[in-house]
Amino acid sequence: MPSILVVDDELSMREFLKILFEKEGFTTLTASNGDAAIELLKKNRVDLVISDIKMPGTGGLALLEHIKKTHSNIPVILITAYASPEDAVSAMKNGAYDYITKPFKVDEIKKIIKGALAGVASSTDQEDTDADPFSGIIGKSPEMLKIFDLIKRIAPTHANVLIYGESGTGKELVARAIHNQSKVSGEAFVPITCSAIPEGLFESEVFGHVKGAFTGSTSDKVGLFESANNGSVFLDEIGELTPLIQTKLLRVLQEREFKKVGGIDTIKINIRIISATNKDLEEEIMGKRFREDLYYRLAVVPIRVPPLRDRKGDVPLLVNHFLEKYSKMFGKEIDKISSYAIQVLMDYDFPGNVRELENIIERGVALENSNIILPESLTLSVHRQGRNKSTSDSPIFQEMGREEELFEIGLEKVMTRIEKRMIEHALKAANQSKIKAAELLKISFRSLRYKVHKYNIS
Numbered sequence: 001m002p003s004i005l006v007v008d009d010e011l012s013m014r015e016f017l018k019i020l021f022e023k024e025g026f027t028t029l030t031a032s033n034g035d036a037a038i039e040l041l042k043k044n045r046v047d048l049v050i051s052d053i054k055m056p057g058t059g060g061l062a063l064l065e066h067i068k069k070t071h072s073n074i075p076v077i078l079i080t081a082y083a084s085p086e087d088a089v090s091a092m093k094n095g096a097y098d099y100i101t102k103p104f105k106v107d108e109i110k111k112i113i114k115g116a117l118a119g120v121a122s123s124t125d126q127e128d129t130d131a132d133p134f135s136g137i138i139g140k141s142p143e144m145l146k147i148f149d150l151i152k153r154i155a156p157t158h159a160n161v162l163i164y165g166e167s168g169t170g171k172e173l174v175a176r177a178i179h180n181q182s183k184v185s186g187e188a189f190v191p192i193t194c195s196a197i198p199e200g201l202f203e204s205e206v207f208g209h210v211k212g213a214f215t216g217s218t219s220d221k222v223g224l225f226e227s228a229n230n231g232s233v234f235l236d237e238i239g240e241l242t243p244l245i246q247t248k249l250l251r252v253l254q255e256r257e258f259k260k261v262g263g264i265d266t267i268k269i270n271i272r273i274i275s276a277t278n279k280d281l282e283e284e285i286m287g288k289r290f291r292e293d294l295y296y297r298l299a300v301v302p303i304r305v306p307p308l309r310d311r312k313g314d315v316p317l318l319v320n321h322f323l324e325k326y327s328k329m330f331g332k333e334i335d336k337i338s339s340y341a342i343q344v345l346m347d348y349d350f351p352g353n354v355r356e357l358e359n360i361i362e363r364g365v366a367l368e369n370s371n372i373i374l375p376e377s378l379t380l381s382v383h384r385q386g387r388n389k390s391t392s393d394s395p396i397f398q399e400m401g402r403e404e405e406l407f408e409i410g411l412e413k414v415m416t417r418i419e420k421r422m423i424e425h426a427l428k429a430a431n432q433s434k435i436k437a438a439e440l441l442k443i444s445f446r447s448l449r450y451k452v453h454k455y456n457i458s
Contacts, residue, residue: 034058155181165305168355187231213262239279
């Protein structure tokens with residue numbers, strides 16, 4: 001299990017965090033100051049450090065600086081009872097994973113810890129990208145580990161594979177992983193999007209044609225199947241094929257041969273067919289829209305790729321991957337995402353799956369001017385609260401109480417509570433900087449200062 005080092009000069013805080021983390025299954029070491037922590041780091045494997053800032057001797061900021069020089073891969077979370085914008089800025093600039101203030105909520109620190117440890121797993125994976133046969137697929141969830149195992153087992157065979165999954169789940173990446181681990185990995189991998197080719201052109205594109213076969217065919221054309229000979233063909237959106245094309249494709253799969261449009265010579269092929277669909281083909285068969293015999297030819301081995309909402313544990317890994325990718329692409333030095341921004345993503349349904357998450361992070365990196373992605377840089381769709389959730393299911397409304405209770409309290413008092421909670425959330429997201437919090441709330445600094453005093457927000 002991951003090992004966490006807790007550094008705090010208060011014995012009660014060390015014991016509390018040790019009990020909390022060990023209850024979660026983590027190995028936990030403790031130190032009363034930065035010097036003792038440095039000695040423990042020399043002798044023990046540590047995956048994460050959580051340290052107080054104000055301590056006798058070597059404090060948290062100095063310890064952070066030391067760790068980034070000697071153990072740069074270890075994330076450091078700083079905690080303090082004496083929050084200041086200067087400390088927060090210094091902590092983040094020097095490479096802290098996050099900065100939180102006492103008193104903190106148990107659930108909050110659990111989420112931050114898990115996000116930080118997931119980030120370590122991601123960076124370790126990236127170091128081995130070239131040797132990793134699944135370099136294009138990011139995931140450590142049980143659902144994805146099952147898929148990795150299945151890919152390893154079926155790749156060496158020549159069995160046709162049918163990949164099920166919603167749009168944006170990464171079906172083509174799974175297809176490429178199967179090809180890359182197969183015995184024909186050195187041969188061609190040819191993707192074909194079935195819905196993008198009109199029925200009248202499908203045969204010409206896929207099987208090829210000879211010169212003069214039809215108006216405009218001024219030369220022989222090699223089809224996609226022939227160009228993939230001895231390799232793999234990926235038929236994406238297979239459920240969109242018309243009945244006529246389904247019939248022609250079935251014959252090719254049965255006979256392993258075809259003729260070009262207008263040709264008389266038979267062309268023998270040896271290809272592996274990997275198909276993908278976001279439709280329920282068994283339902284399509286029941287509706288007489290898909291041939292049952294073709295289905296059984298294609299689905300020798302079926303694989304179902306889960307939607308992102310069913311593997312939320314992979315979100316931090318994917319975020320780190322896309323953050324690194326687009327920071328390099330845009331020439332920016334954005335290497336972190338705040339715990340609050342991660343929580344916004346963890347609470348989101350992702351109707352567009354991994355493709356949507358990538359788009360969100362790409363846009364966030366493009367919009368962000370600091371070195372950390374904050375919640376306001378994330379642009380989510382109208383599905384943000386989930387497909388079946390009402391406005392009253394949002395975190396702030398949950399804190400206010402049930403709808404019946406809200407009606408009893410009255411609108412004015414409810415709005416006052418919401419305003420106070422919004423300000424508190426904004427201050428947390430801005431690491432207690434009133435200037436940044438005012439920007440998040442789109443109010444003036446003077447107005448925020450007045451409201452902080454009015455609501456007695458510490």
